[in-house]
Amino acid sequence: MRGRIEDGQPVTLGPVDPAxxxxxxxxxxxxxxxxxxxLVKQATKDRVLIGNNVGRINGWALREAVVGRLVKVHPRGS
Incomplete structure (x- = not known):
């Protein structure tokens, strides 16, 4: 997620309804x-296409595999 979230940068995740x-x-x-x-690149009724912030696509995942959503990106050292 370079450019949006750097490796090792703290984040806060929250619960999410995969739907x-x-x-x-x-x-x-x-x-x-x-x-x-x-990052969710595309979404259908049953699946999400995941990838990073610089154009790489990992592939399709079932919505039920989604376990949380980004709430906040914290500055390094916080």
Whole structure:
């Protein structure tokens, strides 16, 4: 998420209804045995397309894999 959130930068996440996630949201999603904080590039009824802020696309994830939404990005050192 370079340019929007730098590696190691603290963030606050909040709960989210996966059905309400939309394009442009930054979400925490279960992905391939781990979790990623990524940008929603596209959304359909059942899935979200996740990627980063500099054009990379990771792929489609089921909405039920979305476990939180970005609430705030904190300055480093806070």
């Amino acid at each position: 309400e996630v939309d394009t442009g949201d930054v979400v925490l999603v279960r992905w391939k045995g781990g979790v990623l904080l990524h």
